Amino acid sequence: MNDAHRPDADGPQLRTLLLTDLCDSTTLVERIGDGPAAELFREHDRLVLALQQRWRGRLIDRSDGLLLLFERPIDGLGFALDYARGLREIGAARKFELKARAGLHVGEVLTWRNSDEAVRVGAKPVEVEGLAKPMAGRLMATARPGQILLSAVAEPLAHRAARELGERGQQLLWKSHGRWRFKGVPEPQEIYEVGEPGIAPLRAPPNGPKAWRDVPLWRRPAALVAEVALLAMIGGGAWFATRPQPAIAFNQRDWVVVGDLRNLTGQSVLDDSLEQAFRISLEQSRYVNVLSDLKTRDTLERMQRKNDTVLDRAIASEIALRDGARAVILPTVAEVGGRVRVSAEVIDPHTQTTVYAESADGHGKESTLGSIDTVTAALREKLGEAMKSIERDSEPLPKVATKNLDALRAYALGLKAYGERRHPEAQRYFDQAIALDPEFALAYLAALRVHVGDADNRSAKPYLEKAVALRSHLAPRDALYLDAWSAEYGPQPATRAPAQWKLLAGLYPDYYAGHYNYAWAAFANNRYSESLSFAKAAAAPQNPLRSSAIELVGRAQLAQGDAKAALASFEQGEKIGRYGPNRRRAAALATLRRFDEARAVLAQLSDDTSTSGLTNNLERISVAVDQGRWDEAQKIAARAEREAIHGTPVLANQFALIRLTVESLSGRPLQTAAVLAIGRKAAAQAGDEADPLRNEQAYVALSAAYLGQRHGQAEVARQLLPVLEPLAKRIGDPLVTQLLIIVQAGQLRLDGKPQDAIALLRPLVRGDELFQVHSALRAAYAAAGQDQDAQVEERWLAQNRGRAYIETAGSQALQVVNVADTGLGERAKAETVARAVARTQR
Template identity: 65%
Template structure:
């Protein structure tokens, strides 16, 4: 009786509290259980509960109730949103691993709630520990019930609070998609409510909920069909007069550098020549603006793929609006061409992607098909003005389309088809269409640039030069932005490429900050020259959601982070690049895994990659294959791969042939330096120098590095004659090219000569000025050698510490087309052996043995080449170890 009294006692109700409520519902859970069976379902829900518990702890949520769904309380809306986003993604991944489509609908609201605690006795017989009531609870429930599968809906109270705090979610918060679904009415609630959706790209449905008896869209009276029919005559009569009298500003919030999506052209003329040509002209005309940014067609098609639609899906009002919402564009532009009253009319509408309503329209009429280019210029100028661009800016940043493209619609159509093929990486088809555009208009500068880009993409640098020159001869036929782009590429092939090209790319990035080619190329030049902080800054900008090549930029970010020794972060960035680009794991990920000493995973990645099938493309995968074998002390395998790669490279380009010959000799020098013949090294150096002296600067730098690699290997064998003969020739070449890293490598070899000739202090003085954060890995190796030769063991130990700790730099340093990668990686291991020797000689035997153990853990004693085994044997203390040796 006492227990019954306690159970029926009325609990005390806490004062009203403002809380965030999240309600979720696992879609089709009953059907799911029936389909997979009780046992599989039990396992699934056990994993589900673990996920919920983990997310509760991460986002500081309190679970109030659960069945097929969840009711949670949070202190802050951003915590509730973080839980919801992770829950949606977690279920998606859980389902993918089981080949199930697991989706949840969620509703998030902020409001006052009343809470009270049930007694322990009541809890023991099934009551919840904490009860929650209040109007906020059914509001969250209504949001959840109306949500589509995979959709997170927020109330008008929760949305601004969560949106403002989204930056707390880190990088993911910057890429969230927010969409208003307008005002809705709920059964039993007197006032309509504004409803919002939030989600991640590729996951969120971003579609309006469907009407139901309990929730329906609040449509204004004037938008209802019956009322519209009754008032149509009045609206037309009055509205037209008001429109022309006042021409109100468009109801769209557009700011400088916001993005627009250009929908597919609606061609109502029946003349197919306008299909592609006019659409391309429309883009080029708009892209002259530094106020309006145009989402590229390549990026729009990529977003279509993420929407699980075919790449040739027509970008109509609805599809283009969804792309705009997913990619953060503020407006959609819908172009149309039609024949009206014997004239060709070009028109365009500005559409608000949130409502898909037209907020502004502009038209221009012309006589005949050939008038469309002038009409496009007129229409795009008006559209830019309607979006807020000043008349002065429009006049400054605009040129007539026939002057900056071509007056031939057929040529423009061929160019458009070429750019689409180029976006698909179908370089053969793109080349044919670019060539056809040039045949139709020999002064079509953009088409010459297109052919140059194809050759550059194929690493056919010499073949690209004539087309670049022809484009330069017709530079007046380019827009300002395309002219800057052309200047930058021309500088890459000029006599002062190392100095001028980065400045040109930086100028392009500054003038057109949302044309990300400038940022990426400048980041690459900084990365090549080991200026990693600057490279990371610019590469990160190029990972913007609107950039079609953001996956490539994200991969560069990962490579930079690896060079900065942010190894785990680098691996995550490389995996993100893989997800964005939709390609399998590649050699960059293998390098990051190897730098983390996750060798089984690295080898697994490499096993999936092609090797020698395409000499100039797939051969580069061998760089990491060789380096990772070296890293594990698998010398015979390393030598086998290096030798076979060198043999395959002979059938490729001179660049590949010399690089892999240099790597083969590096592995040979580590395996048995006594068998490294000076004649082989001289042949490599002479071949590389000959190629460097007759190539453009773009190919001269790596060839010069290959020659320097030969001299460096000869020095490691204790010889100086070859470097004495060839350094003056290489120094002249390096001064001509002007590449900072090439000059550094020349200094490294010169310092090696000083050390070997008994002048270690001079070598130190030569090398020390190079230490500024952008120095090459081999600078530290050379400094260690010089300090040790000078008897400055403490400083030598410091250099060895740096070498051993910079495994990421060893793998990712790109100077000289990564020809020193295997040697750098080997030096990270040899640093432990050298540290042990210095400590042993200084009487610190315990520390020496610890370093030796670290060395042997990486390179097992029974696999060591003889010359290294002898060095280790000196320090092995116990007789058993000596006997083993």
């Protein structure tokens, strides 16, 4: 009966142990009776089983409590958090509190299986032993009801991986309860608590016979009597001067909220300028993350407070708790004894008490920038950043910003206007900052962002060139940001720029511009899985532009065929960004064939001559084509062509080609001369090396050649290819190159060489291919008599509706053709079957 198997031959294994205990379970049974208690425990067991499977736990033992093993601490923590929430819901349904205490530890254990005979008579299937087990037990026994305690080994591992829990992981509250003594454990142990707001007690555990707070000798009662007498003689003033400062648990990449600067000097020029300078200085750190001003104001709005509410101790602490920030920093500038003092307090947002304070004095307002650098460096060291890191990642403010306080104030006001989407006003402030200090590199970079946000690339370029000339005046992070934009405007941006954005994301993982822009670059190059991964990283709660990242998540999901998830992401982005439905939501609805809802969304969108108003017509035309409403599609396309004349040259060429595309799809003869004219015009404009959209013009020109081929007209491509082949090589855009290969293959097919066309196209099928690669392959296979291969491509076309709608290549110049081909796939399939039958009957 005791013939248990020997412990695993591999010896001790490092595992995460979670021990829980259901509080007052015996009293509960007496209170509600055996029958209701049995039903409650059955529901409890279902909860445990579901969580065990979700978090990959191994249940070792159970009674009133649980013993589970996990491979990783974050899995054990996820189980504990969900278990606490699940118990809360079970109890609420029965109108009483149901809580458990939990202890989480990481250590070595020995495991072995009991024999089948032993299990049959009541032994556990698996035994676990080792010092880690009583340690987890002590933590569990020490915890208050509803409390999750972690050992000093488990806490940093779980804390570092908390982002894997998604948005909830960003909002967890972590608290150190200091050093404790456990009975039977010789050394004192640091213990931590973690939990969700409103659920976790976040109070120190009570002392008990098996666990008690490790209080130094000088703080014990007998010693305190003597100390009080001594302190009374020395005086309260001396004690106040020498009292120890409280600590705050702060880890690398934790977030801080910077409150509004308190300006006690009476000099208004210091109000916005020093607050911005404080941010610029602190944001140089790779250890401390600063919640952006745009994000804090957004949270204020969600708290239903006015946008200009002062971020004092209480308000900033509430923002910190909502956004998962570990600390609040309150800067102050004042005149003390004829000197200008810059000081800053670090506040624990849970208690709103001051944890650290630093200050630096100087003569005159010009000294304030140097004082800010001194104060932020001291705060970074107090928060745990290594001195070498501070020295490496710190440049003086006059170098990386400006020594002109008026210019700095104009820059700060420009950022506020930009954050509130008042772009013309923001541009005026940035131009004023530049006029006051022509070497203010950050102001040029900010003006660049304004023009890029307005899709005015030509106006942006002079600011970019000036910023590049002043690159040495930027902090390392801002210099990398500039390098990425420089690559966007340089030669072959489609290949060079993504590498720069990825570098920025890797070196500064919480600076979301790198993640988002790389996600967009990957999406634009049809690398949808990679785009989804980086877009999700950019969708963190601390990102002030989170709604845009969530929308990009939806686009990638739609491209990958998950239209329902995409629709949910679009709706979430609209809710967070507080904007109405857009054409991407209509595309997702149309992909799901919910056409009435898609048309209702499109009816709400603008149809003016702005860029967004014009591009809304892409979905209007595509949805009409998808439904076979050819007259409607032609009317919308004709109107869009007329109005696009007032848009950009790319849009004018694109909608002219789309109108001809819709007419030919509806059965009318292709206007070959008109198609060729559009191709020549777009090709000529693509030859302008100063045009940042030349790749899109080249794509439109190749689309014209391809449209001719689809109607058996090889002459369009024959005249355009001599110009487009060397042009595509110079541009170096991967998608332009792909479309060029499609057109070259089309010529081979029309010349009676379908096998050569297939050989040219097949290497493109690698996951990032254009939608039309499969249409071209279908045509080549059909021409070669390879009917089964053609049917494979037809099925692909019919199954990738989301990709047809959302592929962004060439400003979606071929979107209408893509969508039409998803419906034509069924017709083409019937034609392929008919051809096969005819061949067998010959």
